[in-house]
Amino acid sequence: MDDTRTPLRGPVRAGERAPAPDLARGAMLLLIALANTPFYLWGREYGSVGFHPLDGTVADRVVQAVIITGVDLRVYPMFAFLFGYGMVQLLARQRASGASERDARALLRRRNLWLLAFGAVHALLLFAGDVLGAYGLAGLVLAWLFIRRADRTLLVWAGIGGALLAAMTALGAVGAYFAAAGGAPAPEETGPTAFLTASAGAEDPLQAALLRISTWPVVVLGQGLLGLTVPVAILLAFWAARRRVLEEPWNHLRLLRATAAVGIPVGWLGGLPYALDHVGAVDVPASADWVFALTQMSTGLLCGLGYVALFGLIGARLHGRPPGPVGGAVAAVGKRSLTCYLAQSVLCAPLLSAWGLGLGGVLGSAGMALFAAGVWLATVLLAVGLERSGRRGPAEAALRRLAYRRPAAAEPGGSPGTAR
DSSP states (O other): OOOOOOOOOOOOOGGGOOHHHHHHHHHHHHHHHHHHGGGGOOSSOBOSSSSOBSOOOHHHHHHHHHHHHHTTTTHHHHHHHHHHHHHHHHHHHHHHTTOOHHHHHHHHHHHHHHHHHHHHHHHHHTOTTOOHHHHHHHHHHHHHHHTTSOHHHHHHHHHHHHHHHHHHHHHHHHHHHHHHHTTOOOOOSOSHHHHHHGGGGOSSHHHHHHHHHHHHHHHHHIIIIITSHHHHHHHHHHHHHHTTTTTSGGGOHHHHHHHHHHHHHHHHHHHHHHHHHHTTSSOOOTTTTTHHHHHHHHHHHHHHHHHHHHHHHHHHHTTTSOOHHHHHHHHHHHHTHHHHHHHHHHHHHHHHSTTTTOGGGTOOHHHHHHHHHHHHHHHHHHHHHHHHTTOOOHHHHHHHHHHHTSOOOSOOOOOTTTOO
């Protein structure tokens, strides 16, 4: 038997990259910062849905409404799509270099396993709402079940997942209506919100770490598989990546325009009722407001896909042209999205948590949004510095070294969804 094997092709180099995915990831990390930092507003009273305090100034209420409408549960389906898209790119790159199917799939499996491990460490040390583990688990399961299946199979199963999510939302709306009409008692206020935010308010660092790691499996399963939005987004990404929708967006303008034109307005309109209820503009009985957890998920999936399509259209406009200083800076963040995502927690956790400086117990929602924007800008400066020095992010380098089982090359770029 011939033991000679074609070596695995190294990670993608800067000149081979399409701009749309990097721009999307870079901008998405600003939305992730806006979505995640409310976890650190400890010592407040929360509603039964979401992580925004029930009190605040007029500016706080405006910020809460905007984030609920356009950010909450709208960003991680977008990231899931980009993650799934990158999985197909990785396999295609390895096959094109002559690597065997077995070796290429083993590489993908190792990357997802290490991403799961990165997520566990991230949750233990810094942030209870880690999503890396959720994507790692979903990547393992969905690659095993679907990565080699036919296009029709991908679309059918994505349709089944989307239909289940829509049916759950419709049934939930009916149940919420009858609960409100029948005067059902409000649920206890000891729900998932209090469970997931408890670590930020713990003054003992060891207790906070134990709280974070105990909530992490719930986040991994809830976001990664059971919530349906991540699996559906990844399956659609498998289909889209086979057609190079984001690498060659000029060939798919009709699809991208339709997705953006439908997904973003539906997502915003779907989030608006919850936003209005949260700020007190409308009054939904406490016995029925749990339905917003379902409406946010279902409309958030469409919104996340719409955001991806929007950046695909931007990529088509930039085809053959330099992105400019702003676009280049955002793309530099997108190339290092794993490093910049983890850097957000490195900056936020010690400053905001009760076991650190405790600023999360002082800031309101508006102040926290400004803080989140400042954190994102700090990661932009980091990414631009690394770009100019020709270096990739340290987290990307570590993940690739572990996945490829050899030192990573010096060229910049990559993320959990782009290493190819």
